[in-house]
Amino acid sequence: MTETESPTGSTLTIGVVKETKPGERRVALVPKLIERLTRRGLKVVVEPGAGAGAQLADDVFTEAGATTGDAWSADIVLTVVPPSIADIERLKPGTVLIGFLAPLTNTDEVAAMKKAGITAFAVESIPRISRAQGMDALSSQANVAGYRAVLLAAQRLPKFFPMLTTAAGTVPPAKALVLGVGVAGLQALATAKRLGAQATGYDVRPEVAEQVRSVGAQWLDLGIEAAGEGGYARELTEEERARQQQRLTEAIGGFDVVITTALVPGRKAPTLVTAEAVRGMKAGSVIVDMAGETGGNCELTDPGKDIVAHDVTICSPLNLPAEMPVHASELYARNLTELLELIVDTDGKLAIDFSDEVVAGACVAGRDEEVN
Amino acid sequence: MTETESPTGSTLTIGVVKETKPGERRVALVPKLIERLTRRGLKVVVEPGAGAGAQLADDVFTEAGATTGDAWSADIVLTVVPPSIADIERLKPGTVLIGFLAPLTNTDEVAAMKKAGITAFAVESIPRISRAQGMDALSSQANVAGYRAVLLAAQRLPKFFPMLTTAAGTVPPAKALVLGVGVAGLQALATAKRLGAQATGYDVRPEVAEQVRSVGAQWLDLGIEAAGEGGYARELTEEERARQQQRLTEAIGGFDVVITTALVPGRKAPTLVTAEAVRGMKAGSVIVDMAGETGGNCELTDPGKDIVAHDVTICSPLNLPAEMPVHASELYARNLTELLELIVDTDGKLAIDFSDEVVAGACVAGRDEEVN
Numbered sequence: 001m002t003e004t005e006s007p008t009g010s011t012l013t014i015g016v017v018k019e020t021k022p023g024e025r026r027v028a029l030v031p032k033l034i035e036r037l038t039r040r041g042l043k044v045v046v047e048p049g050a051g052a053g054a055q056l057a058d059d060v061f062t063e064a065g066a067t068t069g070d071a072w073s074a075d076i077v078l079t080v081v082p083p084s085i086a087d088i089e090r091l092k093p094g095t096v097l098i099g100f101l102a103p104l105t106n107t108d109e110v111a112a113m114k115k116a117g118i119t120a121f122a123v124e125s126i127p128r129i130s131r132a133q134g135m136d137a138l139s140s141q142a143n144v145a146g147y148r149a150v151l152l153a154a155q156r157l158p159k160f161f162p163m164l165t166t167a168a169g170t171v172p173p174a175k176a177l178v179l180g181v182g183v184a185g186l187q188a189l190a191t192a193k194r195l196g197a198q199a200t201g202y203d204v205r206p207e208v209a210e211q212v213r214s215v216g217a218q219w220l221d222l223g224i225e226a227a228g229e230g231g232y233a234r235e236l237t238e239e240e241r242a243r244q245q246q247r248l249t250e251a252i253g254g255f256d257v258v259i260t261t262a263l264v265p266g267r268k269a270p271t272l273v274t275a276e277a278v279r280g281m282k283a284g285s286v287i288v289d290m291a292g293e294t295g296g297n298c299e300l301t302d303p304g305k306d307i308v309a310h311d312v313t314i315c316s317p318l319n320l321p322a323e324m325p326v327h328a329s330e331l332y333a334r335n336l337t338e339l340l341e342l343i344v345d346t347d348g349k350l351a352i353d354f355s356d357e358v359v360a361g362a363c364v365a366g367r368d369e370e371v372n
Numbered sequence: 373m374t375e376t377e378s379p380t381g382s383t384l385t386i387g388v389v390k391e392t393k394p395g396e397r398r399v400a401l402v403p404k405l406i407e408r409l410t411r412r413g414l415k416v417v418v419e420p421g422a423g424a425g426a427q428l429a430d431d432v433f434t435e436a437g438a439t440t441g442d443a444w445s446a447d448i449v450l451t452v453v454p455p456s457i458a459d460i461e462r463l464k465p466g467t468v469l470i471g472f473l474a475p476l477t478n479t480d481e482v483a484a485m486k487k488a489g490i491t492a493f494a495v496e497s498i499p500r501i502s503r504a505q506g507m508d509a510l511s512s513q514a515n516v517a518g519y520r521a522v523l524l525a526a527q528r529l530p531k532f533f534p535m536l537t538t539a540a541g542t543v544p545p546a547k548a549l550v551l552g553v554g555v556a557g558l559q560a561l562a563t564a565k566r567l568g569a570q571a572t573g574y575d576v577r578p579e580v581a582e583q584v585r586s587v588g589a590q591w592l593d594l595g596i597e598a599a600g601e602g603g604y605a606r607e608l609t610e611e612e613r614a615r616q617q618q619r620l621t622e623a624i625g626g627f628d629v630v631i632t633t634a635l636v637p638g639r640k641a642p643t644l645v646t647a648e649a650v651r652g653m654k655a656g657s658v659i660v661d662m663a664g665e666t667g668g669n670c671e672l673t674d675p676g677k678d679i680v681a682h683d684v685t686i687c688s689p690l691n692l693p694a695e696m697p698v699h700a701s702e703l704y705a706r707n708l709t710e711l712l713e714l715i716v717d718t719d720g721k722l723a724i725d726f727s728d729e730v731v732a733g734a735c736v737a738g739r740d741e742e743v744n
Contacts, residue, residue: 025530055530055656055683133539140538147532155523158397158427158698162519162566166512167505168706171699194534195567284427284698311427326530326656327543334540 012348013043014340015074016066018050021081025053025325028078028099030333031064037340038065041348047071054325075350078336080329085112093117096343096350096366098336100124100137103364104266110364119352119366121343123335124265127361128230134338135358139183140331145320146187146261149288150176152320153257154195156286156306156313162196173198177220177255179248179272179297180262181208184290188259190215197257204236204244222247235264245274253280260297261290273298275309283311292316384720385415386712387446388438390422393453397425397697400450400471402705403436409712410437413720419443426697447722450708452701457484465489468715468722468738470708472496472509475736476638482736491724491738493715495707496637499733500602506710507730511555512703517692518559518633521660522548524692525629526567528658528678528685534568545570549592549627551620551644551669552634553580556662560631562587569629576608576616594619607636617646625652632669633662645670647681655683664688 014037016029027050034044044066048058058068071077072090079087079099088109091097094117101122103110113120123137133139153176154161163173176192178185181203192199193216201212202220209219224236224244236244252258252273258281262270269291278287278300289296292303300309301316308314321328343359345351354360354367386409388401399422406416416438420430430440443449444462451459451471460481463469466489473494475482485492495509505511525548526533535545548564550557553575564571565588573584574592581591596608596616608616624630624645630653634642641663650659650672661668664675672681673688680686693700715731717723726732726739 055654057655134541136539140540143536143538144532147534151523151527155527155695158696160516160519160696160699162563164515164699164703166515166703167508168512168703168710169506171702191534191567195563282427283429323527324530324532327532327536330543331536331538331540338540 011041011043012076012344012350013045013074015071015077016044016046016050016061017071017077017079017087018047019053019080020084020087023319023322024081025322026080026329026332027051027054027056027325028080028329028333028336030054030056030330031060031066032330033333033337034061034064034066036337040341040344040346042340042344043067045069045071045074051329053322054329056329076340076344080332082106082109085109088112088116088118091116091118095119096352097121098123098339101364113365114368117366120364121339121359121362122364123339123362125362125364126339127357129358132358135335135342137332137335140335141321141328142182142184142261143187144324144328144331145290146184146259147191148320148323149184149259149261149290149317150188150191150195152315152317153192153259153286153288156288156315157257158284159256160196161192174256175254176200176257176259177202177252178217179203179258179260180291181205181212182261182263185259185261186211186215188261189217192257192259193217200255202248202251220251222251235267236270241270245272245277248272249274249277249280252277253282255285256282257286257288258298259288259290262297263291263294267294269294269297271297271299273300275299278312278314279310281310281312285312287312287314289314289316290320293318383413383415384448384716384722385417385446387443387449388416388418388422388433389443389449389451389459390419391425391452392456392459395691395694396453397694398452398701398704399423399426399428399697400452400701400705400708402426402428402702403432403438404702405705405709406433406436406438408709412713412716412718414712414716415439417441417443417446423701425694426701428701448712448716452704454478454481457481460484460488460490463488463490467491468724469493470495470711473736485737486740489738492736493711493731493734494736495711495734497734497736498711499729501730504730507707507714509704509707512707513693513700514554514556514633515559516696516700516703517662518556518631519563520692520695521556521631521633521662521689522560522563522567524687524689525564525631525658525660528660528687529629530656531628532568533564546628547626548572548629548631549574549624550589551575551630551632552663553577553584554633554635557631557633558583558587560633561589564629564631565589572627574620574623592623594623607639608642613642617643617649620644621646621649621652624649625654627657628654629658629660630670631660631662634669635663635666639666641666641669643669643671645672647671650684650686651682653682653684657684659684659686661686661688662692665690 199217548569571589
């Protein structure tokens with residue numbers, strides 16, 4: 001256990017920076033959570049304009065008890081997206097940095113944090129255990145992404161999602177398939193179902209079938225299982241993958257909408273929708289590939305773009321949570337606040353306890369220095 | 373009753389034209405309805421590419437029994453949007469034209485039809501009686517538009533529509549207000565509700581309150597009533613309108629989403645959402661103004677555009693049904709097929725009976741010539 005006051009011995013400051021990545025509209029803290037921090041004697045400094053993308057003007061933050069100013073020089077800096085090396089160089093030694101830090105892929109950035117003497121907590125690395133659920137930013141943002149993926153699919157589909165009964169006849173509900181049933185996939189299934197589609201889920205982990213059914217969706221059984229650790233699927237063998245692809249390819253032709261969410265942390269996303277599968281779909285069908293950032297689950301995906309191939313629209317949005325910044329920020333801010341409450345004691349002093357598996361698991365830089 | 377064969381005495385031809393208005397992706401007839409027409413001995417001629425926008429390739433039409441060719445020279449020509457004067461001049465004398473013809477506003481075009489010897493049936497003018505419900509294209513397309521308006525609002529809103537319960541806390545459902553509860557408004561309410569919003573409807577006709585409640589939405593009672601003829605509201609008096617606006621302005625500030633659908637046929641749309649009301653809305657709120665084509669229900673609407681005013685996004689889509697062309701076309705084609713079956717007898721001969729109130733009501737050109 002290490003108890004540290006801020007360098008000047010005064011109140012610890014929490015910095016809320018303005019995100020520097022283009023298109024990022026989220027902000028790491030929202031006004032309604034500031035009181036939970038100031039109550040502990042913490043001071044919140046918000047970079048001017050930090051909340052603009054999430055419809056939060058500076059004065060809404062200051063009315064809630066924050067000040068505006070240089071958030072990058074705070075004792076604890078909160079970010080949404082992984083900071084660039086230039087961003088990291090703006091931090092003073094000893095800073096505690098908390099945010100999405102992409103530790104598995106952004107290895108140069110993590111090295112820069114270590115070199116700069118930063119103690120960094122990556123929300124991606126928080127162990128997915130019951131006690132840490134409230135800090136699970138991957139889940140909160142995946143919830144947003146899954147919901148938005150369905151809105152995008154519904155918007156692109158030239159058909160109704162719900163069944164419609166009119167005086168001139170009936171149109172059947174759209175058929176939506178969600179591949180990969182984690183938090184995003186489950187929210188996508190629930191949203192598609194809610195909007196009136198006939199929703200079907202598929203995952204290589206058979207244990208999620210019950211969750212799929214719990215939101216009123218059907219389970220697509222392809223007869224291939226690959227349960228893995230930490231809630232992610234293990235990688236399939238080559239033979240399994242070939243069988244999976246063949247059966248999926250056959251099944252996909254029956255759906256109007258396919259939403260793919262299959263991610264393997266730190267690796268290229270698996271291909272689930274082949275070019276052949278796309279060719280087998282009806283004209284006007286829609287694929288939303290949520291794995292575009294790591295190459296995509298569809299063979300024809302062009303990351304970040306909407307394309308039309310074989311009369312099928314293939315969308316690859318790269319940052320769906322940023323499209324719904326008010327609630328995405330609010331949920332994320334709650335996650336960070338819970339984590340903050342774990343590393344700051346009730347007197348507002350840093351109390352980083354590396355014997356706590358959540359704290360230890362989340363820390364991607366600065367632990368060695370603490371231990372030495 | 374007039375029985376007419378086509379000029380050559382042979383089979384009557386039904387022409388399905390390629391729409392000429394930019395952005396119009398619908399088509400007036402779909403392959404699955406062709407058999408209902410050919411069974412009567414009618415011949416269907418589809419202009420090449422007519423179905424492309426609705427994902428219907430020419431060969432899908434020909435496989436269903438149509439031929440491709442010059443649809444504009446057919447005996448009966450089906451269109452979606454009101455034809456231009458140039459389009460009308462492509463029709464031969466004696467042609468029967470069926471489609472949206474905007475007879476109340478496109479008076480020059482209707483004059484051109486009369487001059488050209490066209491018998492024209494406007495789907496907008498079909499009496500809204502039980503027997504003609506299957507032909508009610510205004511309703512079928514309004515259903516599409518109401519659904520799409522909610523998708524648009526959900527897409528623009530930086531918040532969830534549904535309530536979300538997460539480990540880190542709960543976000544409340546969005547509050548959506550629909551102004552004007554005709555077919556579009558009711559479908560908007562049903563869709564908003566389905567997607568998880570708290571939906572509220574308002575209309576100057578108090579008798580629709582029950583319909584609003586039937587889709588699970590709440591009724592907003594402002595204490596002003598204006599039931600009118602034909603399912604539309606009568607125009608309010610100036611004093612009533614002032615009171616309505618004041619009370620609405622106060623109410624609107626409590627909603628995240630406002631969808632307006634108030635139309636008065638052949639007239640400018642009434643202003644329901646004033647600039648003051650927009651100013652009173654929370655930052656990030658969304659207005660979808662479905663009355664943009666006749667000036668809009670919101671004072672700040674810029675028809676055809678998405679604008680942001682006072683941190684509120686105001687969308688004014690002008691042709692929502694065209695954004696969902698597969699089902700919009702299918703429903704529309706069913707409406708036209710029912711109308712066709714009313715004016716063509718089972719032997720495939722024209723049998724236009726002006727003593728039928730539906731036929732008489734729908735006819736906007738060509739009746740005088742028939743009577744003489």
